[in-house]
Amino acid sequence: xxxxxxxxxxxxxxxxxxxxxxxxxxxxxxxxxxxxxxxxxxxxxxxxxxxxxxxxxxxxxxxxxxxxxxxxxxxxxxxxxxxxxxxxxxxxxxxxxxxxxxxxxxxxxxxxxxxxxxxxxxxxxxxxxxxxxxxxxxxxxxxxxxxxxxxxxxxxxxxxxxxxxxxxxxxxxxxxxxxxxxxxxxxxxxxxxxxxxxxxxxxxxxxxxxxxxxxxxxxxxxxxxxxxxxxxxxxxxxxxxxxxxxxxxxxxxxxxxxxxxxxxxxxxxxxxxxxxxxxxxxxxxxxxxxxxxxxxxxxxxxxxxxxxxxxxxxxxxxxxx
Amino acid sequence: xxxxxxxxxxxxxxxxxxxxxxxxxxxxxxxxxxxxxxxxxxxxxxxxxxxxxxxxxxxxxxxxxxxxxxxxxxxxxxxxxxxxxxxxxxxxxxxxxxxxxxxxxxxxxxxxxxxxxxxxxxxxxxxxxxxxxxxxxxxxxxxxxxxxxxxxxxxxxxxxxxxxxxxxxxxxxxxxxxxxxxxxxxxxxxxxxxxxxxxxxxxxxxxxxxxxxxxxxxxxxxxxxxxxxxxxxxxxxxxxxxxxxxxxxxxxxxxxxxxxxxxxxxxxxxxxxxxxxxxxxxxxxxxxxxxxxxxxxxxxxxxxxxxxxxxxxxxxxxxxx
Numbered sequence: 329x330x331x332x333x334x335x336x337x338x339x340x341x342x343x344x345x346x347x348x349x350x351x352x353x354x355x356x357x358x359x360x361x362x363x364x365x366x367x368x369x370x371x372x373x374x375x376x377x378x379x380x381x382x383x384x385x386x387x388x389x390x391x392x393x394x395x396x397x398x399x400x401x402x403x404x405x406x407x408x409x410x411x412x413x414x415x416x417x418x419x420x421x422x423x424x425x426x427x428x429x430x431x432x433x434x435x436x437x438x439x440x441x442x443x444x445x446x447x448x449x450x451x452x453x454x455x456x457x458x459x460x461x462x463x464x465x466x467x468x469x470x471x472x473x474x475x476x477x478x479x480x481x482x483x484x485x486x487x488x489x490x491x492x493x494x495x496x497x498x499x500x501x502x503x504x505x506x507x508x509x510x511x512x513x514x515x516x517x518x519x520x521x522x523x524x525x526x527x528x529x530x531x532x533x534x535x536x537x538x539x540x541x542x543x544x545x546x547x548x549x550x551x552x553x554x555x556x557x558x559x560x561x562x563x564x565x566x567x568x569x570x571x572x573x574x575x576x577x578x579x580x581x582x583x584x585x586x587x588x589x590x591x592x593x594x595x596x597x598x599x600x601x602x603x604x605x606x607x608x609x610x611x612x613x614x615x616x617x618x619x620x621x622x623x624x625x626x627x628x629x630x631x632x633x634x635x636x637x638x639x640x641x642x643x644x645x646x647x648x649x
Numbered sequence: 650x651x652x653x654x655x656x657x658x659x660x661x662x663x664x665x666x667x668x669x670x671x672x673x674x675x676x677x678x679x680x681x682x683x684x685x686x687x688x689x690x691x692x693x694x695x696x697x698x699x700x701x702x703x704x705x706x707x708x709x710x711x712x713x714x715x716x717x718x719x720x721x722x723x724x725x726x727x728x729x730x731x732x733x734x735x736x737x738x739x740x741x742x743x744x745x746x747x748x749x750x751x752x753x754x755x756x757x758x759x760x761x762x763x764x765x766x767x768x769x770x771x772x773x774x775x776x777x778x779x780x781x782x783x784x785x786x787x788x789x790x791x792x793x794x795x796x797x798x799x800x801x802x803x804x805x806x807x808x809x810x811x812x813x814x815x816x817x818x819x820x821x822x823x824x825x826x827x828x829x830x831x832x833x834x835x836x837x838x839x840x841x842x843x844x845x846x847x848x849x850x851x852x853x854x855x856x857x858x859x860x861x862x863x864x865x866x867x868x869x870x871x872x873x874x875x876x877x878x879x880x881x882x883x884x885x886x887x888x889x890x891x892x893x894x895x896x897x898x899x900x901x902x903x904x905x906x907x908x909x910x911x912x913x914x915x916x917x918x919x920x921x922x923x924x925x926x927x928x929x930x931x932x933x934x935x936x937x938x939x940x941x942x943x944x945x946x947x948x949x950x951x952x953x954x955x956x957x958x959x960x961x962x963x964x965x966x967x968x969x970x
Contacts, residue, residue: 479877521857528853529882536842538956551890556800558879561850569872610931635859
């Protein structure tokens with residue numbers, strides 16, 4: 329079995345399926361942590377010619393059916409697309425600044441998948457443009473276990489032509505590989521919108537479980553119903569969509585002031601269960617703010633208006649590190 | 650077509666399907682608002698012999714295939730199960746105290762579906778026991794549009810034998826008709842746990858939409874991805890379940906302190922988008938509290954421990970009305 333020159337084939341023979349030349353494309357994955365491993369495995373499974381590189385070799389043992397490069401430059405030299413899976417963009421720069429790497433990436437697609445801020449991706453765009461690298465930003469909205477799933481979401485941002493060029497490969501990673509726009513911060517912003525939903529929902533689930541447990545009730549039953557709750561929330565979100573697009577919140581399915589009354593009952597119940605009230609207090613504060621802005625009789629979807637209120641003096645929050 | 654004596658059949662002939670006597674059971678629905686209408690329609694569609702009553706007659710026009718009673722007592726006299734769909738328990742008492750109603754309900758199942766507090770359902774239990782009425786409490790975790798759906802959740806509480814007696818009828822209302830326990834406040838508590846998830850998730854969705862709109866990005870794309878986000882949240886919740894049951898949060902999928910760093914990035918991004926920061930500040934406060942309790946290096950599921958912290962001096966929250 330021949331691979332790119334000088335590369336060691338990492339395979340247990342019984343697992344290795346030679347890729348179909350009609351679909352297999354040469355790709356590299358730099359940074360083989362838990363996410364990099366999932367990315368590499370999904371690409372291998374889809375029949376691509378995958379070369380991986382990681383600073384330490386221990387993490388590579390579990391990967392079969394791919395080539396292992398000794399250096400980053402060796403990994404991306406023959407790759408049409410290079411995915412980087414480091415913990416952040418500074419760590420990504422460290423690798424890209426190794427001798428020869430930028431040269432090896434020129435004219436090819438580079439897809440960094442690290443967490444980043446809008447400022448950081450703008451900076452990375454300047455670096456990529458100056459280096460002649462085709463930069464497609466990516467932000468992953470799933471855990472490693474969900475990589476490759478039909479419902480997995482990865483946000484992308486960058487030139488549409490570049491996205492279309494690599495899209496068939498991206499589909500192997502996420503059934504819902506989504507170009508959020510050609511502006512380079514689109515993926516970061518899409519991921520923040522996902523995090524709004526993800527953080528709030530998971531905290532709500534944990535609070536519900538804590539409440540039942542503190543009340544002496546069965547949490548297995550509760551967790552068994554979560555898919556049904558999420559179905560109901562999905563149905564509700566589609567009504568939100570219609571109202572927000574129309575800018576009309578008067579077709580009330582549930583009025584904001586009714587929800588506020590419900591949140592107050594919840595606060596009372598959690599206090600009676602001997603729990604701290606940070607969670608329900610936060611719900612009440614958010615709803616009260618929207619009611620104070622005059623949306624109480626409207627559908628709760630009108631909270632989108634309350635959140636959108638432009639402050640006269642924006643207060644940037646300091647980000648550590 | 651003969652009905653209970655003195656009852657007017659409310660039907661357009663072309664819509665009326667006589668119920669199969671093998672499955673049709675005589676039931677009553679008191680209070681025909683939007684939820685009562687949905688309940689009555691689902692029962693009619695399932696082939697039950699439904700009699701409805703409402704204080705005003707206007708709301709009854711849309712209901713066909715059922716009998717309309719002139720009084721509440723007339724409606725429940727021959728019903729094996731009476732569902733009440735008033736806005737709260739005080740309004741329910743008002744109807745039950747009409748002459749003859751309590752007598753008509755003796756030895757039969759009464760299922761009040763109003764919003765209520767644990768104290769109120771305990772009071773209602775005393776009333777039902779003193780009156781010889783078989784009381785099964787119900788709390789509805791879906792909008793009227795979802796009544797009858799296979800994934801619709803309605804929580805019930807009361808004697809298991811009573812639940813089993815009426816369960817086939819309840820299944821017509823909600824595929825996931827769930828007995829939360831024999832203690833009478835079980836349905837109320839289950840509904841509060843649902844509200845934790847529902848309020849937090851819907852607010853998270855509205856905040857995500859507001860963020861994208863304020864950033865000049867497409868919200869249609871975002872709403873199209875909501876089912877995928879909820880899939881990811883469901884997968885995560887099943888890992889929460891395992892950790893909470895085991896009481897072990899050390900198999901970290903996402904550490905609490907990592908989520909806190911993400912919430913801080915979100916706060917910075919919303920501030921930069923010119924939005925008010927109530928939402929992200931609330932996330933940060935909740936996560937910081939759990940980190941301060943020593944859970945920062947554990948999986949975020951450990952927030953369930955932070956919520957459960959017993960306060961030394963519980964502060965009941967005043968509930969209006």
